[in-house]
Amino acid sequence: MSTNKDYKWIGTRPIRPDGADKVTGRAAFGADKNLPGMLHAKILRSPFAHAKILSIDTSAAESASGVLAVMTSADMPDLASEMGEAGESAVDFRDLSHNILASGKVLYHGHAVAAVAATSAKLALAALKLIKVEYEELPVVLEIEDAMADDAPILHEDQFTPGGSKDKPSNVAAKMKLPRGDIDKGFAEADIIIEREFTTPTVHQGYIEPHAVTASMSASGHADIWCCTQGTFVVRAMTAKVLGMDVGKIKVTPSEIGGGFGAKTTVYLEPIAVKLSEKTGRPVKMVMDREEVLRATGPTSASVIKIKLGATNDGKLIAAQGSLKYGAGAFKGSPMAPGCMCVFASYEIPNFLIRGFDVVLNKPKVAAYRAPGAPMAAFAMESLMNEMATKLNLDPIEFRLKNAVKEGSVAAYGPKFPVIGFVETLEAAKAHPHYSAPLGKNQGRGVGTGFWFNIGMQSSATINVNESGSVTVITGSADIGGSRASMALFVAEELDISYDLITPLVSNTEEAGYCDVTGGSRTTFATGMAVVKASKNLVANMRKRAAKTWGIDIDDVTWEDGAAIAPAAADKQPLTMAQIATSAAKTGGPLTASASLTAQGAGAGFGVHICDVEVDPETGKTDVIRYTAIQDAGKAIHPSYVEGQYQGGAVQGIGWALNEEYVYNDKGVLQNFGFLDYRMPVANDLPMIDTVIVEVPNPSHPYGVRGVGETPIVPPLAAVAEAVNNAAGVRICHLPISPPRLLAEIDAK
Amino acid sequence: MLQVDLSFDLQQFCGGLESLKVQATNIRELLEQLDIRFPGLGAKIEKEMAVTINGVIYQDTLIEPIEDGSEIYFIPKIGGG
Incomplete structure (x- = not known):
């Protein structure tokens, strides 16, 4: 570890690479994506917080002016309950699917029930009113301790408390116990004891940018998704699972992201947009409004x-x-x-x-x-x-x-x-x-x-050297807090070159190596480790190229000030990155280096x-x-x-x-x-x-x-x-x- | 030998055992040894939990080497926001 060194770049405060675009309005966010022939889709949401869905009649909406497709949960595979890794924590894919479009029951006010794709957002909204849903209202439970009561309305008839009754369903989905020592003895030895109960309300992350996606399904069954997300690979994995697709047939391209704070590590719209695009053969765009964000996306717990x-x-x-x-x-x-x-x-x-x-x-x-x-x-x-x-x-x-x-x-x-x-x-x-x-x-x-x-988790990075000696560093980690600047600083420090020579990119799932979500405070730590590792690989490669050029052993070549140096050979002038890159064809081909890792020790x-x-x-x-x-x-x-x-x-x-x-x-x-x-x-x-x-x-x-x-x-x-x-x-x-x-x-x- | 301390929730899978000694040189061997003594335990830990070796959290890895005498503890996998 080199933390006590005096660094040239680490710890400095250069302007962020994406700063100019963001302050001049050039940066493209989720809702900014537009494609020829694009449709607009809107969601019909539940007017009840708890109800059985007895029937859904979409026929009138399907024949409405400008409407090209309507979908409900019947258009998605009926998944079995299965816990799986997707993003940074386990998720039950059936729950994920049923949250995207309700199946059998609606479980909260605003729960998505159906979606319409039309030639304009206005026509899609009008068609939503033509969908007839027959509900049977059920009692609502909103407070935690009410939901834990024996006579509470039950949300899921197949959910039982682990270690509890196997016959009586429960709203308590999981329990945890962490004991140490003897608390009775401990409290008996205490001189002062305080006991209080605290409550906190449901609160939202409050990101400025609402969820937005555009999806286009090709005739060959290959889906392109553009969206604002903290993790393109988790969007790919979740969409594939929910729609029964192969991840290799989905490409997710990130837009800039106007805040996430953890909330954009799951999917709400993406599978719907893909399915509607498949049904219509045209690109489909979906953008939530603020009301939808607050009513129907995930806040944090009360x-x-x-x-x-x-x-x-x-x-x-x-x-x-x-x-x-x-x-x-x-x-x-x-x-x-x-x-x-x-x-x-x-x-x-x-x-x-x-x-x-x-x-x-x-x-x-x-x-x-x-x-x-x-x-x-x-x-x-x-x-x-x-x-x-x-x-x-x-x-x-x-x-x-x-x-x-x-x-x-x-x-x-x-x-x-x-x-x-x-x-x-x-x-x-x-x-x-x-x-x-x-x-x-x-x-x-x-x-x-x-x-x-x-946390650490998985990250990848690739660095390409241009013939001018500038470099591009590519990762798949969404930049939600200035991580492009951090990645560039790592490269500048490791290659010993100016920060201004480095272009950090956040790329799509087909061009960047796998990266887990930007969450858990992991990107500068873990993706940074991958960037540092790739940089070290690149320096080793450039020392090797210089050694070949000079006809000396690589161990006799060091790297300083962005150049290869042969300290023991006075007749060898330093070879800059630009010189090494310009002659790369003659020493083994283009200069590129990659690294992937599962970062540990956060x-x-x-x-x-x-x-x-x-x-x-x-x-x-x-x-x-x-x-x-x-x-x-x-x-x-x-x-x-x-x-x-x-x-x-x-x-x-x-x-x-x-x-x-x-x-x-x-x-x-x-x-x-x-x-x-x-x-x-x-x-x-x-x-x-x-x-x-x-x-x-x-x-x-x-x-x-x-x-x-x-x-x-x-x-x-x-x-x-x-x-x-x-x-x-x-x-x-x-x-x-x-x-x-x-x-x-x-x-x- | 490794000193493996079990959380209360994992003790339920091991007949109430609070700790045990295991011979292993990496996480894969550790989980295999646990599975031999308590069938299904290693798989459960691999799927649901992170391994701490002398306090450092290792998540989603089987290859991390473990030095003899290390203290092992298992915790739920950590996510974040």
């Missing part, structure tokens, strides 16, 4: 989390107990397991018991959202850590330092931590001027910490956030007036984009804490289906988010990188809640801390 925490008077945690219930939406698969694994992961606790529950509800199936499952768990645990510090009369960061995990600590989820930077991050927060700055009237400060595992990320708020006691409105995000990046390849991740995660977490929630009526109909009513923070709501990059290198990466994209959304919920508590004197355990809720708490004080 949660009900109960935690009991015990500590001794000397400030050591001695026992903890947690119950974590996560709503999965219409199909199993909430982030309950990572929530359970994260909830106590930051602290050394000798005795604990964690239980988790994955519960289906009449809401849209959840999708990944930055550090899935961790923010809710941290809201509960970190809120109790703040309360416990107060009761112990300890500084909240000092209390955390007394209990913080470090290298060799046994994580609550089982293994021992390798090199991690939690202590260094806490110390950086404690030393930050923000932490000791004075506060004014009605103002309060809170801290929160966060942990996320980060380093865990820890963050500490400091939040100051001012509360208006007359209205209950909370304003964040200062905010600092401190996090271990291992090594920041492009610090501006690391800081951007810290800022973006913090802002999304602040929105989750203060404003955001899905509001349903008792029929399960979402009431706030636009950004006016689903209130996310915007630039003029917030101060500049200050950042501090801590660097404790990850020994498993050639430059020490740790993933940085997810950890920053974990601490804000508790940091904001504690700041509100210190400003207004009320401890909020139920999010969001909206003005009406806070005012009611203040009035009840």
Whole structure:
């Protein structure tokens, strides 16, 4: 590992390669794709949150003006329940299929039922009204604990709780238990015990760009898909599975992506567009509107989390107990397991018991959202850590330092931590001027910490050298956070050439080597490893070409300043990349290098956030007036984009804490289906988010990188809640801390 | 020998056993040895879980070498957003 070197390029802040196109409007996003003869398709969605589909009559729509095809779930293979790998986590392909188009039942308001392709979007929308669907309404269940009750309406008659009754179906799709030590003994030895229940609402990732796809099926059965996605290969795999196609007959080309945050790691429209294109023989375009995005794509789970925490008077945690219930939406698969694994992961606790529950509800199936499952768990645990510090009369960061995990600590989820930077991050927060700055009237400060595992998975990279000595680096990893710049910086550092000579490309599934999704904070870590490996292969190749040119041994050739050098042969002038490339035909052919790997050893990320708020006691409105995000990046390849991740995660977490929630009526109909009513923070709501990059290198990466994209959304919920508590004197355990809720708490004080 | 500690959920597949010693030099051999002692366990772990070797998480790999004396733990596969 070379993390202590002085780098030429790593750690610098050049302008992103795609920046000019994005600020001038030239960049093409999902909805920008147009093809000759293209049709437009629209989706008919369920008006009920839970109902049997008794019949669907599409005949009138099929004969409507401009309509070329109508489809329902009957046009897709009837898949058996089968868990499979697709993207970054397991998925049941039958559930995936039934979420794309309902089969037999609708399970949430807005569930897709049928699709129409027509010569215009207007005609497609008109034809949707001609489809006659006969429903039998069923009771709706929206709250987690209601769904767990014995007499709850059941969403899936064939779903049984593992380890539970084999005769009685259940909405509890999975359970988890993580025990350690003896909690009864631990709590008996505790001097202070606190127990509280916390709830968090369903919230959406809020990406600006709605889902969009254009698909074209050729006469030979080869499908072209253009879409905005975090993973072209996962779109290919899921579409192939759902439609019963061979992956080799599907090509997925990524557009630019206007935000994803985990949510664009699955498919909603792509299989429908492909099937409609097959039926019509023409390209088909589908674009969701904001209402569809909020009603029918995957938000993250609501949660009900109960935690009991015990500590001794000397400030050591001695026992903890947690119950974590996560709503999965219409199909199993909430982030309950990572929530359970994260909830106590930051602290050394000798005795604990964690239980988790994955519960289906009449809401849209959840999708990944930055550090899935961790923010809710941290809201509960970190809120109790703040309360416990107060009761112990300890500084909240000092209390955390007394209990913080470090290298060799046994994580609550089982293994021992390798090199991690939690202590260094806490110390950086404690030393930050923000932490000791004075506060004014009605103002309060809170801290929160966060942990996320980060992941590796599969990545590939190819580097081609042009005859001018410039290079192109090609990967299949969607750039959702500035990764093109990071890939170019890796190449610049390894080849020892200028960043400006490098063109990083994100290519399609037939031209780029396989890359798993851009998610799990893996791209700079894992795809970066592939790029570094390909760069090293290329340097070795160019040294070999120079050795051939000079007629000397490759071991006598080194690589410096972007050129081959023969240190022991004074008569050999350095050969630049351009010279080697120009004569490549004579030394073995074009200069290209590739590498593929399954990256291992993703380093865990820890963050500490400091939040100051001012509360208006007359209205209950909370304003964040200062905010600092401190996090271990291992090594920041492009610090501006690391800081951007810290800022973006913090802002999304602040929105989750203060404003955001899905509001349903008792029929399960979402009431706030636009950004006016689903209130996310915007630039003029917030101060500049200050950042501090801590660097404790990850020994498993050639430059020490740790993933940085997810950890920053974990601490804000508790940091904001504690700041509100210190400003207004009320401890909020139920999010969001909206003005009406806070005012009611203040009035009840 | 490797020290293999089992999570509570995996202990249910091993008659409540909390830990065991296994001779293996890579993850493939480790899972094969577990399958011999507890049929189906190795396959379940390969499909659903990640392997941690001395705390470092290895996911979707069979070829990772394991040094003698290493501590092994299995955790659910990690995704992300």
